[in-house]
Structure formats: structure tokens, C-alpha cells
Amino acid sequence: MKILKLIIKNVFRHKLRTFLTILGVAIAVMAFGLLRTLITSWYAGANAAAPDRLVTRNSVSFIFPLPLSYRDQIARVPGVKSVTYENWFGGVYIDQNHFFARIACDPKTMLAMYPEYVLPPDQLAAFEKERDACIIGQKLADEYHFKIGDIIPITGDIFPGQWQFVVRGIYHGKTPSTEETTMFFQWDYLNEQLLKTSPTRANQVGWYAVQVNDSKDAARVSDAIDALFANSSAETKTETEKAFQAGFISMSSAIITSLQVISYVIIGIIFLVLANTMIMTARERIREYAVLKTLGFTTKHIVGLIFGESLSIAILGGILGILITFPMAAFFAIGMQSFIPMFIVEPETLLLAGTFAIAVGIISAIFPANRAMSMQIVDGLRQVG
Amino acid sequence: MAEPIVQVRNVTKIYKRDTMDIPVLQNISLDVPEGEFLALMGPSGSGKTTLLNLVAGIDRPNNGSITIAGSDISKLNESDLAKWRARHVGFVFQFYNLIPVLTAYENVELPLLLTHLSKAERKQHVEAALSVVGLADRMKHYPKQLSGGQEQRVAIARAIVTDPTIIVADEPTGDLDRKSAEDVLALMEQLNQEFKKTIVMVTHDPQAAEKAHKTRHLDKGELSQN
Structure with a gap:
């Protein structure tokens, strides 16, 4: 000292x-x-993924779709609590440098399965009511100064065309680690457009999110779901949400x-x-x-x-x-x-x-x-x- | 007759430079009685600084023994030798060698940090040492704020603050002007006469050597009586 x-x-x-x-x-x-x-x-x-949620996707690759008809069959598998479905939309807002995730979803079931997205009831009602409505995360709203009623124009790439979405809700994350940078819009809106412009691509979803009654039962439920569609034209691969996220990470x-x-x-x-x-x-x-x-x-x-x-x-x-x-x-x-x-x-x-x-x-x-x-x-x- | 306080017996010192052996001291013996003021003189390379370093315990002989106040320091290990130096030797360098980031007070206090003295006791000792060298009013000055003569007086205060058995000085006036050199020599004379300190001083300067009781000459590693 x-x-x-x-x-x-x-x-x-x-x-x-x-x-x-x-x-x-x-x-x-x-x-x-x-x-x-x-x-x-x-x-x-991946770390924030819920243990009781599974993701069912096409077994070949995430970019190949699954039929919408799978939804009811998955829902009937013992141990499944609820099912929702989503589609990666892609598209361009302004230009390629202005990236944020745009996902088509089923509003009724999606927000019920993801309680970490907090949306006021009146905004949820407006989102469910209007076909071209969308909800966005608070951070995304802050970054682009979006407010309720604004129209977000998107140029489609995976789904070609000029798309317009009306902001009807701004969700908040339940915890600081919940992302707030995604735009969700109605899958029905996408499907209706596809029925008109590209019917062969209609009635298909990107992936199913499956909630199980007991997270300990996840492996059995996953196997049961995949067994349902074995030897079909669109076989599935079901894994935990965490494994699904980790698969994305492994690509980078x-x-x-x-x-x-x-x-x-x-x-x-x-x-x-x-x-x-x-x-x-x-x-x-x-x-x-x-x-x-x-x-x-x-x-x-x-x-x-x-x-x-x-x-x-x-x-x-x-x-x-x-x-x-x-x-x-x-x-x-x-x-x-x-x-x-x-x-x-x-x-x-x-x-x-x-x-x-x-x-x-x-x-x-x-x-x-x-x-x-x-x-x-x-x-x-x-x-x- | 009392035992000499410094007893150098048959000391040989050889430096190795690459593959060459360079003998510096050859079979040197020297006695310094307690209270003596001894000047060691000789031409450059004669081995006088080497002999001083051996007496101060900062170098080791190849052969022979060096006994200071009854302790054979040539047999001490590094750690014990460091403790021995802290207790028994006050060293005055030609270029003062004060620590530039410490004040005069802090420089003088340095050797006391190795003792068990309390802060108050250290203060008392430092102030006394700086008073002896006439720099009690400069204790908060840094070395760069002092003249060469004053720096050397601070170095002398550092050398005496632990009340060592011997003071060794290597060309203490070598870097000073005549006036400052006289002041430093007067101070060393005072330490010897008034405080009965045993001093061994290496010098080139005959005027400095005149202040000593005794002068020994070294030439080509051999010691001769004056």
C-alpha cells in the first residue's frame, strides 16, 4: 500500500x-x-422463444409453402392447444435499405398465441375488421414516424404487385427483449389477391405456429404432426420455436x-x-x-x-x-x-x-x-x- | 583497538563482457574505522566505484569477503541484502537520482516506507533530515524546481534519514558547480564531525578529497596507501 x-x-x-x-x-x-x-x-x-410453441414448416425448406388445409389436421393432434399460420411477405418499402419484417398472419389466432405482443383491444378490433389493415411495432413506428391511419406502400417481390397497408394498431413488447420492428397484416388480404392474380399460390401458408398444452410433450407432438403428413407432397418438419430460430441463425x-x-x-x-x-x-x-x-x-x-x-x-x-x-x-x-x-x-x-x-x-x-x-x-x- | 566498521578482505571483482573477463579489482583489502571520512581516488576505470558498490552491497565480489558492522554481506541473499542496505547504507549518487514525480519530502521519505514507522514518525524523521541539509522550506518542491546543489542536498537527506551505519558517496560533487560542491562537502563534513557518520566517498576532485580524514588511491585495480 x-x-x-x-x-x-x-x-x-x-x-x-x-x-x-x-x-x-x-x-x-x-x-x-x-x-x-x-x-x-x-x-x-432464439433465447426468447417460448418453450411451449412449435413451428411446423415444409421439410424441404422454409421457403416452400404448406397447404392451409393442414391447419385443422394439426389442431386435432392430441396435445395441441392452438394453431396459427403465417407467411413471409418480403417486399420493398422505399428501397432495399429500408428493411423490416413483413408477415401475413391470422389476426385472431396469432395475437392469442403471442401474448408478448401487446395491442390495445380497440386497435385489435380494427386490425381484425379491415382486410388491408396492419399492425406495427412501436420501434418501427418511431423509426419511420408511422401513426395510426397512415398508409404503408410496399412493392411486392415474392408476391408481385403494389400493395398498400393501413396502420390500424401499434403493438408494444411485453418485455424489453420482445422485438417491436415487425409489420403484421391479414393473411386473408394476401390470399384474396393471390386468388385473383396467381391462384396456384393461393391457400398456402409459410409455416404454422403450434402451441402445445405441455412443453414437456413438445417432442411427441412434433413427431405426431410430422407423421400426419409423411409421404405427402408437402412433408413437414416440426421443431420448437427455439430450434426454428436457431436454424435461421445457423445460416449466418x-x-x-x-x-x-x-x-x-x-x-x-x-x-x-x-x-x-x-x-x-x-x-x-x-x-x-x-x-x-x-x-x-x-x-x-x-x-x-x-x-x-x-x-x-x-x-x-x-x-x-x-x-x-x-x-x-x-x-x-x-x-x-x-x-x-x-x-x-x-x-x-x-x-x-x-x-x-x-x-x-x-x-x-x-x-x-x-x-x-x-x-x-x-x-x-x-x-x- | 576497536574493530573497523568496514572490513574488505582479499576482494576480487571480475566483470564479464561477452566472452571476455575484465578484472577490475584484484585482491583488495581495506579497513575503515567507525567515524572515518575516507576518500577513494583514482583515474577512470581504476575500480573505485566498483569498490564503493561492493561496500554498499549493490554488487558482489567474485572472491573475498566484505564485513560491515560485523555482517559478512557477501554471504547474504538478494532479499536479505536489500533489507541490509535499507538499514545500514545511505547512498549519495553523482547525479542525485531523485524520483522526479515525488517532492523533496516524498523522496526523503522513500527509504522510511520500508520501515515500520508510523506516518507521524516518518514525518518527524523527514523534517529532521531536511533541516540538517538546510532545505526544510523546500520540502514540497519537486526535483525540477530545485538547483543541482539543492537536489544533491535532498539526496543526502534521503541517505541519512534512516540513520545508516555508513554513508557511501559516488562523486557527490561531480555534477555541481564549485559553490554548490563546497556546500555539499561542508555538509558531508558536518555529518562526519557532528553526527559521527562513517563516510566512504569516491572522488576525482582533490579539493573534495581534502575534506576527508584519509585518502586511498586505486590504480589498475590495486589499492595504495596515501
């Missing part, structure tokens, strides 16, 4: 160098935090792996920045270390000075980095909410960033400390400072 004052004074001896090093560590910690948050956000949908596993690698490269950069500072510092102070040893300070004290200084810089940089991660994450969350609905910095991410900063502080001090330990006093005193 008695050398603490000397450690603090040494940290701020070269103010500009220390400031730049702390800033370097802080920016690296922030970048690490943001990348890790991006990775955890990617998995957030290369990106996630890249992000993970980059996040660890950043840790390497922090190490190089701090190690460079500590090596320069220790080299400059070899003579002082020799003087301290002459006065009776032991190698343990000198090593303590070096580790103390390195750790102080790393901890200050780590704290600053963690503090600036929050506003930066908020900024990113706004900018990318259409692509990543939940961009929340997890406590585990902060813990990991802080741990890495401390580890880097320790590792950076090893080389200069080793040099100071092996230094002979008479050699150190000859060193020109």
Missing part, C-alpha cells in the same frame, strides 16, 4: 501517453463490447464466427497497445528501479510498481470503455433496429470485457517486470534515463 502513491504518480507521469493508452484500451473494450452484443443479439430471438454462422474472431483480435490489439506502453515505461525507468533497489526496495516492490501501473491503465481504460459502450450501443440500437431488434448490452458482456482488460493489464506487465527482475543494480545505475 505504501507504494500506491508512487504507482499513481507514475501512471500520470506522461499524461498524454497515458491518456492515449487509456483511450486506446477504452475504444478496444467498447468495440469488443459492441461486437459481443451484436453476437448475443443475434441469438436473442460464418458471419457470427467472423465477429467472434474479430472480437478476440481486438483483445490482441489492446494487449499490443498496453504492452508497448509498459515496455517503453519500464525501459525509461530502469535507472529509477536501480535507485529504488539501492535504497532497499526489493524486486517484489519493483514488480509491484510495474504491475500496479499496467493494471491501473488497463482498469481505467476498461471502465471508460464500458461506460462509453452504453451510449454507443444505444446509438447502434437505433440505427440497426430493423435488422437487429434487440441490441442490449448483457452484464456477461461487460464482465467479459472487464476481465479481458484486467488480463491484458497483467500480461502486458510480465515482460517489463521480468526485465526489471533480472536487472543488476550496477547495470541499472549506468543506464542513461
Whole structure:
């Protein structure tokens, strides 16, 4: 404790160098935090999935539809509580850069199955009543300044044509982790248009969402549903909502792996920045270390000075980095909410960033400390400072 | 007759530079009685600083023994030697070697941090040491705010603050102007006469050597009587 004052004074001896090093560590910690948050956000949908919900899709691929007639057969499978169906609509709003999910659904059953989407009763009634009505999440409404009564024009791609949807409701997430960036509209509206323009594509759905009475029964129910349609022209694959989401994530596993690698490269950069500072510092102070040893300070004290200084810089940089991660994450969350609905910095991410900063502080001090330990006093005193 | 406080016996010191052995001291013996003020003189490379470093316990001989106040320091391990230096040696360097980020007070306090003295006791000792060197009014000054002579006086205060058994000084006036050098030498004379401190001083300066009781010359690693 008695050398603490000397450690603090040494940290701020070269103010500009220390400031730049702390800033370097802080920016690296922030970048690490943001990348890790991006990775955890990617998995957030899967993690937030309800255990009692299953998804039944075409066994060949998610992009192939299933007949609407499956709905009643699925509903009759023992253990099934309710069934709803949805369709990925795609389309373009303004241009490709303005992306948000657009899904055709059955309003009556969809909102009952997803209680995490909270919609006022009058807005739900309006949504159910009008064929071209849609509901949107609060974040989406905020981003595009949509309000009730506005018309959202969409240029269809999967379902060609010019489509118009009237905003009749704005839903809120029940919890902060519930996404609020999707537009839902009536599946009947889509189907009616298809019956007119492309009848062979009508009466088909993208996937069924199935709620089971008991989540422990999910595996049996899944098997029972898939058995129903075995050897048909549209065989099904039923899995938990979590597995379904994870399947989506696995399609971008290369990106996630890249992000993970980059996040660890950043840790390497922090190490190089701090190690460079500590090596320069220790080299400059070899003579002082020799003087301290002459006065009776032991190698343990000198090593303590070096580790103390390195750790102080790393901890200050780590704290600053963690503090600036929050506003930066908020900024990113706004900018990318259409692509990543939940961009929340997890406590585990902060813990990991802080741990890495401390580890880097320790590792950076090893080389200069080793040099100071092996230094002979008479050699150190000859060193020109 | 009392035992000499410093007993150097048959000391040899050889430095290794790459593959070459460079003998610096050859079979040196030296006695310094308690209360002595000894000057070591000699040309550059004669080995006088090496001998001083050996006496101060910051270097080790290849052969021979060095006994200070009854302790054979050539047999102590690194850790014990560090403790021994803290307790028994006050070192004055040619270039003062104060820590630039610490005030005069904090520099003088440094050796006391290794003791069990309380903060109040340390304060008392530091103030007394700075008073002896005439810098009680500069204790909050940093080294860069002091003249060379004042820095050396702070370094002397640091050397005496633990009340060491011996004071070793390596060219203490080598980096000072004549006036400052005289002040420092007067101070060392005062430490020797008034406070009965044993001093071993390496110097090139004959005027500095005149202040000592005794002068020994080193040349090519061998010691001669003045």
C-alpha cells in the first residue's frame, strides 16, 4: 500500500501517453463490447422463444409453402392447444435499405398465441375488421414516424404487385427483449389477391405456429404432426420455436464466427497497445528501479510498481470503455433496429470485457517486470534515463 | 583497538563482457574505522566505484569477503541484502537520482516506507533530515524546481534519514558547480564531525578529497596507501 502513491504518480507521469493508452484500451473494450452484443443479439430471438410453441414448416425448406388445409389436421393432434399460420411477405418499402419484417398472419389466432405482443383491444378490433389493415411495432413506428391511419406502400417481390397497408394498431413488447420492428397484416388480404392474380399460390401458408398444452410433450407432438403428413407432397418438419430460430441463425454462422474472431483480435490489439506502453515505461525507468533497489526496495516492490501501473491503465481504460459502450450501443440500437431488434448490452458482456482488460493489464506487465527482475543494480545505475 | 566498521578482505571483482573477463579489482583489502571520512581516488576505470558498490552491497565480489558492522554481506541473499542496505547504507549518487514525480519530502521519505514507522514518525524523521541539509522550506518542491546543489542536498537527506551505519558517496560533487560542491562537502563534513557518520566517498576532485580524514588511491585495480 505504501507504494500506491508512487504507482499513481507514475501512471500520470506522461499524461498524454497515458491518456492515449487509456483511450486506446477504452475504444478496444467498447468495440469488443459492441461486437459481443451484436453476437448475443443475434441469438436473442432464439433465447426468447417460448418453450411451449412449435413451428411446423415444409421439410424441404422454409421457403416452400404448406397447404392451409393442414391447419385443422394439426389442431386435432392430441396435445395441441392452438394453431396459427403465417407467411413471409418480403417486399420493398422505399428501397432495399429500408428493411423490416413483413408477415401475413391470422389476426385472431396469432395475437392469442403471442401474448408478448401487446395491442390495445380497440386497435385489435380494427386490425381484425379491415382486410388491408396492419399492425406495427412501436420501434418501427418511431423509426419511420408511422401513426395510426397512415398508409404503408410496399412493392411486392415474392408476391408481385403494389400493395398498400393501413396502420390500424401499434403493438408494444411485453418485455424489453420482445422485438417491436415487425409489420403484421391479414393473411386473408394476401390470399384474396393471390386468388385473383396467381391462384396456384393461393391457400398456402409459410409455416404454422403450434402451441402445445405441455412443453414437456413438445417432442411427441412434433413427431405426431410430422407423421400426419409423411409421404405427402408437402412433408413437414416440426421443431420448437427455439430450434426454428436457431436454424435461421445457423445460416449466418460464418458471419457470427467472423465477429467472434474479430472480437478476440481486438483483445490482441489492446494487449499490443498496453504492452508497448509498459515496455517503453519500464525501459525509461530502469535507472529509477536501480535507485529504488539501492535504497532497499526489493524486486517484489519493483514488480509491484510495474504491475500496479499496467493494471491501473488497463482498469481505467476498461471502465471508460464500458461506460462509453452504453451510449454507443444505444446509438447502434437505433440505427440497426430493423435488422437487429434487440441490441442490449448483457452484464456477461461487460464482465467479459472487464476481465479481458484486467488480463491484458497483467500480461502486458510480465515482460517489463521480468526485465526489471533480472536487472543488476550496477547495470541499472549506468543506464542513461 | 576497536574493530573497523568496514572490513574488505582479499576482494576480487571480475566483470564479464561477452566472452571476455575484465578484472577490475584484484585482491583488495581495506579497513575503515567507525567515524572515518575516507576518500577513494583514482583515474577512470581504476575500480573505485566498483569498490564503493561492493561496500554498499549493490554488487558482489567474485572472491573475498566484505564485513560491515560485523555482517559478512557477501554471504547474504538478494532479499536479505536489500533489507541490509535499507538499514545500514545511505547512498549519495553523482547525479542525485531523485524520483522526479515525488517532492523533496516524498523522496526523503522513500527509504522510511520500508520501515515500520508510523506516518507521524516518518514525518518527524523527514523534517529532521531536511533541516540538517538546510532545505526544510523546500520540502514540497519537486526535483525540477530545485538547483543541482539543492537536489544533491535532498539526496543526502534521503541517505541519512534512516540513520545508516555508513554513508557511501559516488562523486557527490561531480555534477555541481564549485559553490554548490563546497556546500555539499561542508555538509558531508558536518555529518562526519557532528553526527559521527562513517563516510566512504569516491572522488576525482582533490579539493573534495581534502575534506576527508584519509585518502586511498586505486590504480589498475590495486589499492595504495596515501
